[in-house]
Amino acid sequence: MTKLTIKDSLEKLAGHHGTFIKLFSHGTLEVEIYRPEKVDLQKPHTRDEVYVVSTGSGEFVCGNEKGAVAVGDVLFVPAGLEHRFVNFSDDFSTWVFFYGPEGGEKNAGIVVGK
Numbered sequence: 001m002t003k004l005t006i007k008d009s010l011e012k013l014a015g016h017h018g019t020f021i022k023l024f025s026h027g028t029l030e031v032e033i034y035r036p037e038k039v040d041l042q043k044p045h046t047r048d049e050v051y052v053v054s055t056g057s058g059e060f061v062c063g064n065e066k067g068a069v070a071v072g073d074v075l076f077v078p079a080g081l082e083h084r085f086v087n088f089s090d091d092f093s094t095w096v097f098f099y100g101p102e103g104g105e106k107n108a109g110i111v112v113g114k
Contacts (some may be wrong), residue, residue, distance in 0.1 A: 004023055004024060004031065006054045006093070009021075009033040009054075010033060010035070010055075010093060012033070013033050013093075019034060019035055019036050019037055020033065020035070020096065021033060028047075028098075028100055028101070029098070029099045030096075030097070030099070031096070031097055032095070032096040032097075032098070033054070033093060033095060033096070034051075034093065034094050035092065035093040036085055036092065041084075044079075044081055044082050045079060045080075046080070046102050046103065047079050047101070047102060047103075048076070048078055048079050048098070048099060048105055049076075049077050049079075049096060050075065050096075050097040051073075051074070051075040051077070051094045051096055052072070052073070052075075052095040053070060053071050053075075053092075053094050054093045054095050055071060055093045056070075056071070056089035056091040057069060057070040057088065057089050058085050058086060058087050058088025058092050059087045059088070060075055060084075060085055060086075061084050062077055062081060062083040063082065069085070078104050079100075079102075079104030079106075080103070080104065
């Protein structure tokens with residue numbers, strides 16, 4: 001069994017130079033912890049990704065949409081789409097899950113629930 005905790009993951013990140021660190025990989029799945037500092041400078045990624053907000057709060061801009069995010073929120077971003085976190089708290093961090101092929105799973109159905 002592999003278990004990742006927020007506390008341990010943030011400690012690993014604190015001892016690392018940068019705003020993210022890869023914690024686990026298996027097949028196409030990569031798990032990271034990400035903690036932007038003041039400004040989120042992300043560029044679009046080449047694979048689909050899922051964020052799960054782990055600490056703090058803020059807003060998320062994805063394409064032409066913008067909305068509030070808080071601990072426990074899950075966000076999906078298809079490969080290639082411009083996105084970033086804005087107006088986030090000093091303690092903000094998020095799990096990042098990259099998966100699938102380069103270019104994303106464009107032909108897979110997307111179900112959005114609210």
